[in-house]
Amino acid sequence: MPLIQPLLDGVYPTVAYGDGVFLTDSEGRRYLDGCSGAVTAGLGHALQEIVDVMAEQARRVAFSYRLQFRNQPADDLAALLEELAPGDIRWTFFVNSGSEATETAQKMAIQYWREAGRPEKTVVLSRRLSYHGITLGALSMSGHRARRSLFEPLLTPNAVVVPPYCYRCPLGKTYPECNVACADDLQQNIDRLGAEQVAAFAMEPVIGAAGGAIVPPQGYFQRIREICDRNEVLLIADEVMTAMGRTGAMFAMEHWGVEPDLIALGKGLSAGYTPLAATLASDHLVQTIRAGSGAIMSGHTYSANPLSCAVGLAVVRYVQKHDLARRAATLGPTLGERLEGLRARHPIVGDVRGLGLLWGLELVADPVTRTPFPTNARVTARLVAAAQEQGLLIYPALAGAGEGTGDAVIVAPPLTIDEAELGLLGDLLDRSLTALEDTL
Ligand SMILES: Cc1ncc(COP(=O)(O)O)c(C=O)c1O
Numbered sequence: 454m455p456l457i458q459p460l461l462d463g464v465y466p467t468v469a470y471g472d473g474v475f476l477t478d479s480e481g482r483r484y485l486d487g488c489s490g491a492v493t494a495g496l497g498h499a500l501q502e503i504v505d506v507m508a509e510q511a512r513r514v515a516f517s518y519r520l521q522f523r524n525q526p527a528d529d530l531a532a533l534l535e536e537l538a539p540g541d542i543r544w545t546f547f548v549n550s551g552s553e554a555t556e557t558a559q560k561m562a563i564q565y566w567r568e569a570g571r572p573e574k575t576v577v578l579s580r581r582l583s584y585h586g587i588t589l590g591a592l593s594m595s596g597h598r599a600r601r602s603l604f605e606p607l608l609t610p611n612a613v614v615v616p617p618y619c620y621r622c623p624l625g626k627t628y629p630e631c632n633v634a635c636a637d638d639l640q641q642n643i644d645r646l647g648a649e650q651v652a653a654f655a656m657e658p659v660i661g662a663a664g665g666a667i668v669p670p671q672g673y674f675q676r677i678r679e680i681c682d683r684n685e686v687l688l689i690a691d692e693v694m695t696a697m698g699r700t701g702a703m704f705a706m707e708h709w710g711v712e713p714d715l716i717a718l719g720k721g722l723s724a725g726y727t728p729l730a731a732t733l734a735s736d737h738l739v740q741t742i743r744a745g746s747g748a749i750m751s752g753h754t755y756s757a758n759p760l761s762c763a764v765g766l767a768v769v770r771y772v773q774k775h776d777l778a779r780r781a782a783t784l785g786p787t788l789g790e791r792l793e794g795l796r797a798r799h800p801i802v803g804d805v806r807g808l809g810l811l812w813g814l815e816l817v818a819d820p821v822t823r824t825p826f827p828t829n830a831r832v833t834a835r836l837v838a839a840a841q842e843q844g845l846l847i848y849p850a851l852a853g854a855g856e857g858t859g860d861a862v863i864v865a866p867p868l869t870i871d872e873a874e875l876g877l878l879g880d881l882l883d884r885s886l887t888a889l890e891d892t893l
Contacts, residue, residue, distance in 0.1 A: 471498025474870050476846070484841065487878050488848035488865050492661065492694050492811065494725040496771060497867040503726050503767050510763035519757050526762035533769055534733060537703050540712030541735040546749060547757040551693035551719030552586025554730040555655065557751045558689045558715040559590050562653035565687070565738045568745035574652040577609075577689070578642055581623070582616040582853050584662040585655060585691050585717075594655050597663045597851070598858070614639050616660060617669035620804045620815065621823065621853045628670045636676035643684050653687040653715070654680075658705035659808055661694040665850040665861025666806055666813030674709040687714040687738070693730065694811070697721035698772045698868050701782030701809030708808065714738060724768045729761040777868040781809035784875065788812060791879040792864065799886040801832075801893070810868055815852045816860040825854035832889070833860040839888040845881035 458465060466478035474497050476484045489495055496503065510526065517524055531545040546561075548554050559577050566574035579585065581596040589607055592600060596612035615623040615638045624634050643651050654677065660667040681688045690713035695705035699721055702708055706716075715738070719730035742749060755761070772778065785808065792812055796802040803817030816832050818824045826832040833849045840847045840862075852859030866878060 473497045473499075474867050474874050482844065484844050484846050485874065485878055485881060486846050486867060487840070487882070488846055488863055489867050490725055490846075491720065492699070492848060492863060492865045493720040495697060495699060495721045495777070495868045496724040496726075496768060497869045500771070502771060503724075503764060506767040507726065507760070507764050510760050513759075515760040516755075516758050518754070519752070524757070524759040524762065526759050526766050527757040530762045530766040530769065533766065534718075534731065537769075538716065538733055539704055539706060541714075541737055542712070542716060542733050543736040544734045544739045546732045546734070546751065547762065548730045548732065548753055549728045549755050549761070550586070551691075551717065551730050552588040552591040553753065554693060554717035554719050554732050555585040555594060555689070555691050556588055556590035557732040557749075558691075558717050558734075559594060559653070559655065560751050561715060561732060561734055561738065561742075561749060562687045562689065564746075564750055565741055566652050568742050571649075573649055574685075576611055576646055576651045577653045577655055578614055578639065578646075578651060578686075579612045579655040580614045580616045580660070581612060582618065582660055582663045582667070582851075583612060583655075583657055583691075584660075585657075586693075595663070599851070614642055614654070616664065616667060616853065617673045618660075618664065618667050618853050619670060620667075620806070623853070629672075633670060633672045633676050636673050636680065639677060640680045640684070643680070643686065648684040648686065651684065651686050653689050655689040655691055657691045657693075658695050658708070659700060659811055661811075661850065661863065662848075663851050664813070665815055665852050666808070666811050666863055667853075668806055668808050671709070674706070674711040678711045689713060689715045689717065691717045693717050693719035697724075697769060698778035698781050699809055699811050699865065701778060701785055703772075703778050705808070721772075722768065723761060723765045726768060727761045727764040728755075729765045772868070775869075778809075781868050784870070784872075785809040787872070788864070788866075788875055788878075791875070792882075795879070795883055795886060798883070799890065801886065801890060807864075810865055810870075812864045813850060813861050814864065816862070823854075825852070825859040828855075828858050832893075833862060835892065836860075836862055836885060836889045840882065840885035843881045843885045843888065845878065845885060847882070847885075
């Protein structure tokens with residue numbers, strides 16, 4: 454068994470093929486993909502239109518190296534992203550994973566300040582509840598204790614800002630009387646370190662893996678933007694999980710009308726058809742570096758390879774052509790209502806939250822006191838397993854109880870899901886919750 458699996462001795466079915474929102478394993482069991490894998494396969498599986506583009510590009514040229522050639526798919530995809538991206542965001546740097554995208558954003562922020570004559574601005578602040586990726590730079594920004602703890606000596610200690618987590622407000626306040634005090638915690642942390650040290654603040658528009666789809670209240674991001682401007686701190690939006698229609702807009706930050714300086718993309722950018730991610734940067738930032746060293750200090754062998762960029766281009770065009778962002782916005786409330794219905798029926802569902810087709814269910818031992826389950830009860834893993842047994846895939850997440858040790862799952866089906874399939878998803882999740890409750 455030489456393949457290193459997530460759990461070395463775990464038992465996982467072997468996938469055989471996908472069609473639409475379903476995956477089938479080698480034993481012929483069919484699963485409804487209720488979480489698009491890792492909130493990735495936003496167009497569903499084996500879409501002929503994308504497969505054709507992939508084959509055609511592979512026949513032409515799959516790989517060329519960016520120091521030797523530019524290529525049309527990379528140029529076209531960058532141009533399309535410039536058209537779609539908010540505000541002053543104009544430039545794209547292609548990478549291969551969300552971790553590389555957030556880490557590149559971190560590096561670009563630091564490089565920008567150095568070339569702007571402010572080399573002491575090197576700290577990247579982020580939130581206590583966040584996930585920005587698994588490589589060391591991305592992990593440094595991540596407030597995800599389980600994924601950090603082994604490597605803590607190698608990581609920076611700046612994932613400290615409190616999250617906008619109304620179900621368990623870290624400041625013990627209630628919205629809207631709180632006046633989004635959680636956003637002001639960014640100012641307090643900047644003051645603690647000195648604005649002259651702080652290069653950027655990184656955040657997910659909707660907290661995914663570390664929070665189970667926590668959506669901040671209105672006013673939060675507007676305040677964050679003001680604080681960043683006041684302190685000359687760049688705002689990095691980690692849209693790896695949220696962009697390309699998932700939340701009901703091409704970029705989730707559109708919901709708040711707030712423009713970041715850097716955006717990390719991944720997952721939905723190629724919808725799982727190939728590894729592809731990107732860091733998008735504002736014109737101001739890139740022009741400063743252009744006038745200075747003239748090169749972004751980053752890059753990977755596969756950055757901007759023609760095959761991945763052709764697939765990404767086809768995926769983004771498909772999202773546009775079928776207006777999948779609007780579809781997510783339309784279907785989102787239907788899914789939300791169904792999940793709220795499950796909360797009414799299942800006392801272990803403490804909170805239901807989400808945006809578009811990105812939803813989270815927080816699981817609790819007592820819905821009145823919001824008491825979490827003990828960590829060793831492994832409730833998230835048991836619900837995910839119960840769902841898989843029912844033929845439904847859902848995504849395990851943390852929640853905020855005890856600093857990211859509580860239980861949550863994410864429901865985020867492909868944006869192409871239809872109403873009947875959404876109904877089936879609700880039924881299967883209902884049965885999975887009952888199956889779990891029977892064992893508690
Ligand atoms: C918000 C966010 N950022 C970054 C990442 C890291 O992406 P990848 O796993 O592609 O490296 C993830 C992955 O789950 C994510 O959800």
